[in-house]
Amino acid sequence: MNDWFRAAATAAFALVATAPALAADPFPTRPVRIVVATAAGGWGDNTTRLVAQRMSEKLGQPVVIDNRPGADSLVGIRHVKSAPADGYTLLSTGATIMLQPVVKKDPGYDLSKDFTGVGSMARSPAVMVVATDRPEKSLTSFVMQAKSEPGKLSYGSAGVGSATHIPVEMFVQQAGVKLLHVPYKGNGAAMPDLIAGRVSMMFDAYSSSVGNLKGGRLKALGVTSGTRLRALPDVPTFAEQGLPGFSYYYWLGLFAPAGTPPDVVNRLSTALRDALASVELNERMQSEATEPMVMPPVEFNAFLRTEATRLHKFATDLGWTKE
Incomplete structure (x- = not known):
């Protein structure tokens, strides 16, 4: 009888010990929102909508677009900065997020401290x-x-x-x-x-x-x-x-508020990468002179640091003064 009680107690302890893991629902359990910091209708908005549709299929939850234009994109950027760092509010933008600190005395955010890169999306x-x-x-x-x-x-x-x-x-x-x-x-x-x-x-x-x-x-x-x-x-x-060597590409990436759990960032990054691997999405992008730009979080964040340095030098060389 004592052996039976010991076995039962051991089994009960094992169930209690694993309960948190069993109770924790995998991300995401509700819709994910992507904030686009410009008005609807531009390349960034259109491309983000295409990718979001594919990401929703991979995540098993709706991925909705929320356009928040204004103040040279600062309205949308600041909104995401202040959002909970849980992966449910993301930002879609490009070089703008690195340029605002170059042209504004107080943009209201620090890219290196307030955001983490989820991954790159596309370029055109x-x-x-x-x-x-x-x-x-x-x-x-x-x-x-x-x-x-x-x-x-x-x-x-x-x-x-x-x-x-x-x-x-x-x-x-x-x-x-x-x-x-x-x-x-x-x-x-x-x-x-x-x-x-x-x-x-x-x-x-x-x-x-x-x-x-x-x-x-x-x-x-x-x-x-x-x-x-x-x-x-x-x-x-x-x-x-007559402009030898002139070349420029717009690019888009996804950003999350700093402090977003690494496993959530990786889940979003994987969904983004899988979405960009879609044959149908690639064909649609190519028909619109756009190509997928795939970088995982570590590589994307390194790219952001390099681009920030390059753009800061460009603005300095032009003699831009901060507003």
Whole structure:
């Protein structure tokens, strides 16, 4: 009888000892929210929505998009910084998150302390687009016009220090022109003014301009890729039009608040990587001049540190002062 009690007690202790592990539900148990810090309709928003749909299939929970534009993307970035570090609130953004500390005296966050990288998502070259009725037929003719009227031609962007602002500044520097910057709450918000001719030009991802390009409302003057895009075979690269070596790619990544448990970050990273491996998603991306950009957390965070250093040097070389 004593042996029976001892065996029963041992079994009961084993059950109690494993109860926490059995009770702990695996992440996620509810929908995951991805905050996009720009208005709906741009490349970053569209690409994030495509990836989120695939991630939801891998996670077994809905992955919803929450657009929070404003203050040059700081509204969305700060919102995620202040969210619980549980993996249920993520941020989708690109170089903007590293640029704001370069152009703002108090951006309200420190990338190295307030966020951790979940993984990279995609990259796409920029396309220089203008309204169809503008007189310029090429990048070369646009540069000539800009040089003849310094400061008169303008360009729209997703905001000061945004990923769509930087490549134009790179272009301005290399081409030796002066343009007026008109910031918006995302490239999608700038599009009506571009089509109407209220701003002269914009750099945009092909996927968010393709509808207007095919609809005859915009025309492309150049692409920032190393070679011509399959989707725009008749549009020369910047390098082909007198700017040797000029190349720029937008990129997107997922970020979580600092302190998010490593196992949760890895679960999200695995879902992201599996989503990007989808044949259907790859075909959709390639049709929109976008390609998957796959980096696990460790590699992605190393990439962020390198990019932050490079962009800080670029801003310093340009003599930018913080607002």
